[in-house]
Every structure is written in structure tokens, then in C-alpha cells.
Amino acid sequence: MASTNSREWRAVCEKFRRANHLSEVESRKDPENDPFRSKYEARELLKEIYCTLKNVDAEESDGEEGETNGQPEQSGSEGGESGAGRTYPGDSRAGLRAAKLAVIEYHLGVNHTETEELSAGEEHLMNCMALLEKCTVTQENVTLFIQARNQLGILWAGRDETEKAQGFLETAESIYVQYMKEDGQPPMDLADFFVAEEDASSQQERMRRFEMAYTHTLYYLAQVYKNLEQYERAGQYCHSTLQRQLKFNQFVPLEWAINAATLSQYYITKTRYMEARHCLAAATVIAGLAGEVPSEAAAKESQAEYDKREQLRQKRAEIARCWIKYCLNLLQDARKLLEDNIGELDLDRQEELQRARRDEEEEKERGRKSAVLFDSSDTFDSICSQEEKVSCVFPLTFKEARAIFLVGQAFVGQAKEYFEMDGHVTDHIEIIQDHSALFKVLAFFEEDLERRCKMHKRRVDMLEPICKDLNAQYYLLICRQLQFELADTFYEMMSLKLAVAEKQDQPDAHIIKKFNHLCTSSIKYYDMFLDSIRSPEGKFPEVLEDDVLRPALVAKFGVARLQSKIICTNLDTQLENLNRSLECYNFIVQYCTEHPEAKKAVETELELSEEMVSLLPLKINRIKSKMVSANS
Structure with a gap:
């Protein structure tokens, strides 16, 4: 196998081509009951190539022992074994053989990881790394240096060993940066080690594949930084990945769009x-x-x-x-x-902010840059x-x-x-x-307060039908969200109607009726939310879970305020409303007394509740006095 055009070498190249075709094309057609059939066939071919290279390595190592002057021959000459018939400055013939073995170890590593044999995959990838230690980073092997580390990064990330993955990927990134700074010429692709001279990749294709390998490095680093909760860096690397995919036309439109x-x-x-x-x-x-x-x-x-x-x-x-x-x-x-x-x-x-807009166009341009x-x-x-x-x-x-x-x-x-x-x-x-x-x-x-009210009415119109039709047994969390939002929306509408009424000398019966309807509607949905927290027997929990603590106490507070705002002339109804209001205020105060950790969740509401617990009994007693006077 002394020449790149020898029959033996061509046989090795054909095996390599066939192994790649099995892995990348035929494997997609494998049946569900034998999903790795083509991968296993490819593995056997790679093993055969490895054995051939090891035999040649042994033969040529013996031959090199007899060389004079102690100077290594440069591969790629007439008698060399270069996949594309080129010379490899800086690498000895032994270094080239090591790189070729490393390529096969790399593909065996990928093959094992793709067939879910991670330990074997790791072993082959580490063998690849060990062989690369015999070589310097050059045009001939820089892609392999990067891709081996990419694969090890993926492997360790899959094992949730994120920091190990980070180490391999950051090294791959630094190798790329250093190579582009010191050389920058289109490097060999992994496949170029095993092709006949006439099948060698073009300079443009080699550069495209190299850039793709580095784009993968950035993509994997983005995932690693996200898992490490370094979100700023993750965002930067994600953006760089998307940018490069567009630049080098290396993207699937829908996948790219969703990522963006x-x-x-x-x-x-x-x-x-x-x-x-x-x-x-x-x-x-x-x-x-x-x-x-x-x-x-x-x-x-x-x-x-x-x-x-x-x-x-x-x-x-x-x-x-x-x-x-x-x-x-x-x-x-x-x-x-x-x-x-x-x-x-x-x-x-x-x-103030509108005045600051005078330089808006300049700001936009600076922002754009x-x-x-x-x-x-x-x-x-x-x-x-x-x-x-x-x-x-x-x-x-x-x-x-x-x-x-x-x-x-x-x-x-x-x-x-x-x-x-x-x-x-x-x-x-x-x-x-x-x-x-x-x-x-x-x-x-x-x-305009009336227009604001109509906007909130639109919210009610879209949320209320869903809330009525949704099965709370299956969608409890969503039902609670809708109930609370509807209660809050009706409350907002009530406040707006109250503000409109206050501008009038004497609110008419229609406004009062509308106002009371909004109050009772808000109370209804707050009560529905509170009822959803009760046990099947209807008992309210003695201790509120963290996810409902604040909403439940705010709902109680909302009911308390609304009950006291309902406008009515009947003293019995007034008394009933105020008693319910006092009951809710008392609940908040008592709960926070018994569970001091809850105070922080409702500081404002608690302060107002404590105030109302002192004031409302006075108002209730005045109404009771009126009722006694009216009956006497």
C-alpha cells in the first residue's frame, strides 16, 4: 500500500466510503426491530480498516528503524500514503499514520455512541485523543482535533457531566480560534484521509465542512452554558450559532426559525x-x-x-x-x-420621557449598531x-x-x-x-374611563365562556387562573364605574345596579377560587400551600372590600354584607398571626385588614342601632 493509487489503498478508501454511506444514508432505512443494522455493518468495515492500518504501521515502523541520518521522511511524496496525494508539512510519516488511525478511532467512537454503547464510544474517542497527541495541529488534522472534542463534549453532556463537557468544547473553540489566527487555510476534512487523489474535496468544500464543525462547537457550548445557568453566555453562543448557520447556509429553515x-x-x-x-x-x-x-x-x-x-x-x-x-x-x-x-x-x-425622545433617531441608529x-x-x-x-x-x-x-x-x-x-x-x-x-x-x-371599562369587558367576554366550560377536575390550575383573573377584571371594572359615578352629582339607579353587578360578579369568582382550595368535604385548609398562599389571602381581601362596597338601602342586607366583610378581614389577620411566615406575602393587605378589623365593628354597631331604632 505504498501509493495513493495502489489497489490496496483504493480498497481501503472504498471500505471507508461504504462505512460512511451505511452510517449516514442506509441507517435511515433500518427497520424498527433492527434499528442499528447498518451502523453495525459500518462498524465491522471500520474495524477492518483499523486492522489494515495497524499492520501497515507495524511494517513501516520496522522499515523506518533502518533509515539513516535520523531524519523523518515527508509523507505525500510519490511513495507516501496521503489520502489526497499532498505533503504534510510539520508532520512525520508516523504522525500521519497516527492521524489516520485517530480518524478511524473517531468514527468508531461516534458509531458506538450512536448505537447507545456510551462506554465503548468514550474509549474509542479517548484513543483518538491519545493518537492526536503525537501530532501537531495543522491543516491536515485540525478538523479532527475539533470534532473529537465536540463528540466528547456531547457524550459527557449526555451524562449530565456538564463541566467535563465544557472543558472539551472550550478547548475545541480555542483550537479553532488559534488555527484561524495562525493559518486560516482550508483544512482537510476527516474523509480526505481516505480518498483517491481525484476524489479529494475542493478547497471551498473543505472550508465549509470545517466551519460547520466549529458551528457545532458553538451550538453545543450554548447548551452547556444554559445548563450551567450562564444565560448571558448561552444567549451569545446561540446567536453566534444562528448567525453562522445563515452565513454558511447550514440550516433547516423551520428548525432555524424556531431556535431564533x-x-x-x-x-x-x-x-x-x-x-x-x-x-x-x-x-x-x-x-x-x-x-x-x-x-x-x-x-x-x-x-x-x-x-x-x-x-x-x-x-x-x-x-x-x-x-x-x-x-x-x-x-x-x-x-x-x-x-x-x-x-x-x-x-x-x-x-419627561416624551421630551427625551428628541434624539430618538440617533438612539435607534446606535441601538442598531x-x-x-x-x-x-x-x-x-x-x-x-x-x-x-x-x-x-x-x-x-x-x-x-x-x-x-x-x-x-x-x-x-x-x-x-x-x-x-x-x-x-x-x-x-x-x-x-x-x-x-x-x-x-x-x-x-x-x-377615557368608559373606554377602559369596555376593554376589560372584552377580557370578560373571552375568559368567562372558557371558565364555565372547562372541567376543573382535569384543568384545576387553569381554572384557578381564570377564576382569579375574572375576579380581578370585574374588580377593575367596578373601580372604573365608581370613578365615573363620583363625577356625577347623584348616580342613577342604572349606574348603581351596574356597580353592584360588578361587585357581586367579582365576589363570585373569588369565591369559586377559594372553593377550589377546599377539601372534597368542603373544609378550608388550616395551612395554605405555598402556590395558593398569596392568591387565597388576596381573594379573601378582595371579597372583604367588595362586600363593604355594595350599595343597598336595606339595613339587614347591609349588616349581612359588613359581617361577611369583617369575617374575611379577620381570617387574614388570624391566619398571619398563627402563621407569621405568611405576613411577607401580604404585607399591604394585612396592614389594611388590621385597620378594618378595628373600624368595621363600629360601623356594624351603628347599623344595629339604626335597626333597633327602626323597630322600636
């Missing part, structure tokens, strides 16, 4: 809305590259068309949900900037066009907030088209809850 949309949610948590919007715009554009959604008729006729239709609809609906979260969080974060200490719009603060962009020439213009549909700066006025709200509402419609109530109960309800939250935060920006 997921990354946007991280940026939202950091209030980096420019980057979040860019990720979502890119996700929308790249998802479009996956093609058109097949028609329903086509999906009925072909399983393949049905599968494609469902996958496209689902992934695009998931991206729509990420857009909803973007719009909702942008509005909610703007509200935090603008609200006063009682949760209302601070007009002075609003005016600081944001990490996906600079793919093929899609950049489309991504920018998508971005222009929604702002990434905090809205300061109702008009600005409404523009963001409408975008979010449009995506609610898109998401609901796939996540229907029939078949996607939890997802559908979460989308409805987000829609309700969009109305809630938009109402904050509206100055």
Missing part, C-alpha cells in the same frame, strides 16, 4: 427588544423559506402532504406566539416605566421589512401602545388557527390569556 424565535424570548427577559424583534423578524422570514402550507384537500390525499401541512402550521403558530409575548412584554415594561405608586399613568413621567444582526445578504432586506411592522421602543402614548397591541392581536389570530380548543386545550387557553393581558395593559394607556 426561542432566542428572542431570552432577549425579552433582558428588555433587549431590538435584538428580540430582529430574531423574530428573521424567524418569520426564514420559516417562509420552508414553502407554502399545503391545502387541506391535498393533505387529505397524501400522508406526506398532511405531515408537511401540520408541521408548517405548528411551527409558524409557535413563532406567532413568540411575537405575542414580544408585544405583551414591550407594553408591560412600558407600563412599569410610566405608572405611579397606585398603578395609574404618571402624566409628569410621560411628559450595538445589536447583533443576522447579516445574510439573501434575507437581510426581508428581515428589515418585517421589523418595520412593529416598534422596538417603549410606547409612551395610547396611539403608540395601540399600534403594538394590534400587531400582537393579529398574531393571536394566527396562533389560534392552529392551537384550537379542540385538541390543544392548554395552548389555546394560554393564547386567550395573553390576548386578555394585551387588553389589560392597553387599558392602562387609555385616559
Whole structure:
């Protein structure tokens, strides 16, 4: 096997090619009852190649003992064994043989890990690493240096040995950085060690595969940093991975789009809305590259068309949900900037922030330069066009907030088209809850009290039917969420109606009736929530679980306040309402006395409850006195 064109060498190359084909192509067709058949066949071929190389290694090592001058020959000459007939500067013939053996050890390691034989896989990969210690990092083996560490990183991450995985992957990253700094030429791919000269990869293809290996390094590091809860670094590496996949055209559109949309949610948590919007715009554009959604008729006729239709609809609906979260969080974060200490719009603060907007265009440009962009020439213009549909700066006025709200509402419609109530109960309800939250935060920006009230009425109209129809036995947590939100919404509407009534000299009977209806509706849903906590025998728990502690005490507080606000002229009814109110205030005070750890959860409510426990008996006694006087 003295020449790259010898019959023996060509046989080795053919075995290597066949092993790769079995692993990467034929294995996809293996039956369910024998899922690793092709992998096992590939393993046997790799073992045969390994034995051949070891025999040659032994023969040539014996021959080298007789060489004079003590100088190693350079491989790749007429008598060399280079897979592509090239010389290998800096590597001895022994080093080249070690690298070839390392390639086979690498493939055997991958083969064993893919067939769920992790210990054997680790052994072969470590053998590969040991063989590489005999070589320097050069164009010929830098890809192997990186890929071996990538695989060991994956293996240890799969065993939850995250820090070990981190070590291998960070070393792979540093090898890439150093190589690109010191050399940067297209390196050999692993397959190039076992090809005839005429089949050698082009310079462009070799570089593409090398960059792909490094992209995988960054992708795995992103997962490692996430598992180590180093979220900032994880986000950076995820963004770099997506950026490189676009740049080198190494992506599956739907998979890339979902990863970009997921990354946007991280940026939202950091209030980096420019980057979040860019990720979502890119996700929308790249998802479009996956093609058109097949028609329903086509999906009925072909399983393949049905599968494609469902996958496209689902992934695009998931991206729509990420857009909803973007719009909702942008509005909610703007509200935090603008609200006063009682949760209302601070007009002075609003005016101050509007004045600061005079340099907005310059700020936008600076922000654009600081944001990490996906600079793919093929899609950049489309991504920018998508971005222009929604702002990434905090809205300061109702008009600005409404523009963001409408975008979010449009995506609610898109998401609901796939996540229907029939078949996607939890997802559908979460989308409805987000829609309700969009109305809630938009109402904050509206100055007209009647219009605000109508926005909250829209929330009731979308939440109440679901709450009535949902089976609490199977969806207890969701039912509780809906009950509490409905109680809170009716409470908000009651407060708005009260503010409207206070502007009138004498509220008419219609306003009073509406006001009382809102009070009793809120009480009804608070009571439904509280009843859901009771035992099957109807007993309220002596100790509240952590997940319901604050909601339960706030619900009691809400009922207490509402019962005392109901307007009525009948003294018996007034007394009944005030007694119920006092009972709820007493419950909060007594519970926090018996369970001091609960005080922190309801500091404000507890303080007011203690005050009302002192004041309400006086009011109750006055009504009792009136009743005695009326009866005497």
C-alpha cells in the first residue's frame, strides 16, 4: 500500500466510503426491530480498516528503524500514503499514520455512541485523543482535533457531566480560534484521509465542512452554558450559532426559525427588544423559506402532504406566539416605566420621557449598531421589512401602545388557527390569556374611563365562556387562573364605574345596579377560587400551600372590600354584607398571626385588614342601632 493509487489503498478508501454511506444514508432505512443494522455493518468495515492500518504501521515502523541520518521522511511524496496525494508539512510519516488511525478511532467512537454503547464510544474517542497527541495541529488534522472534542463534549453532556463537557468544547473553540489566527487555510476534512487523489474535496468544500464543525462547537457550548445557568453566555453562543448557520447556509429553515424565535424570548427577559424583534423578524422570514402550507384537500390525499401541512402550521403558530409575548412584554415594561405608586399613568413621567425622545433617531441608529444582526445578504432586506411592522421602543402614548397591541392581536389570530380548543386545550387557553393581558395593559394607556371599562369587558367576554366550560377536575390550575383573573377584571371594572359615578352629582339607579353587578360578579369568582382550595368535604385548609398562599389571602381581601362596597338601602342586607366583610378581614389577620411566615406575602393587605378589623365593628354597631331604632 505504498501509493495513493495502489489497489490496496483504493480498497481501503472504498471500505471507508461504504462505512460512511451505511452510517449516514442506509441507517435511515433500518427497520424498527433492527434499528442499528447498518451502523453495525459500518462498524465491522471500520474495524477492518483499523486492522489494515495497524499492520501497515507495524511494517513501516520496522522499515523506518533502518533509515539513516535520523531524519523523518515527508509523507505525500510519490511513495507516501496521503489520502489526497499532498505533503504534510510539520508532520512525520508516523504522525500521519497516527492521524489516520485517530480518524478511524473517531468514527468508531461516534458509531458506538450512536448505537447507545456510551462506554465503548468514550474509549474509542479517548484513543483518538491519545493518537492526536503525537501530532501537531495543522491543516491536515485540525478538523479532527475539533470534532473529537465536540463528540466528547456531547457524550459527557449526555451524562449530565456538564463541566467535563465544557472543558472539551472550550478547548475545541480555542483550537479553532488559534488555527484561524495562525493559518486560516482550508483544512482537510476527516474523509480526505481516505480518498483517491481525484476524489479529494475542493478547497471551498473543505472550508465549509470545517466551519460547520466549529458551528457545532458553538451550538453545543450554548447548551452547556444554559445548563450551567450562564444565560448571558448561552444567549451569545446561540446567536453566534444562528448567525453562522445563515452565513454558511447550514440550516433547516423551520428548525432555524424556531431556535431564533426561542432566542428572542431570552432577549425579552433582558428588555433587549431590538435584538428580540430582529430574531423574530428573521424567524418569520426564514420559516417562509420552508414553502407554502399545503391545502387541506391535498393533505387529505397524501400522508406526506398532511405531515408537511401540520408541521408548517405548528411551527409558524409557535413563532406567532413568540411575537405575542414580544408585544405583551414591550407594553408591560412600558407600563412599569410610566405608572405611579397606585398603578395609574404618571402624566409628569410621560411628559419627561416624551421630551427625551428628541434624539430618538440617533438612539435607534446606535441601538442598531450595538445589536447583533443576522447579516445574510439573501434575507437581510426581508428581515428589515418585517421589523418595520412593529416598534422596538417603549410606547409612551395610547396611539403608540395601540399600534403594538394590534400587531400582537393579529398574531393571536394566527396562533389560534392552529392551537384550537379542540385538541390543544392548554395552548389555546394560554393564547386567550395573553390576548386578555394585551387588553389589560392597553387599558392602562387609555385616559377615557368608559373606554377602559369596555376593554376589560372584552377580557370578560373571552375568559368567562372558557371558565364555565372547562372541567376543573382535569384543568384545576387553569381554572384557578381564570377564576382569579375574572375576579380581578370585574374588580377593575367596578373601580372604573365608581370613578365615573363620583363625577356625577347623584348616580342613577342604572349606574348603581351596574356597580353592584360588578361587585357581586367579582365576589363570585373569588369565591369559586377559594372553593377550589377546599377539601372534597368542603373544609378550608388550616395551612395554605405555598402556590395558593398569596392568591387565597388576596381573594379573601378582595371579597372583604367588595362586600363593604355594595350599595343597598336595606339595613339587614347591609349588616349581612359588613359581617361577611369583617369575617374575611379577620381570617387574614388570624391566619398571619398563627402563621407569621405568611405576613411577607401580604404585607399591604394585612396592614389594611388590621385597620378594618378595628373600624368595621363600629360601623356594624351603628347599623344595629339604626335597626333597633327602626323597630322600636
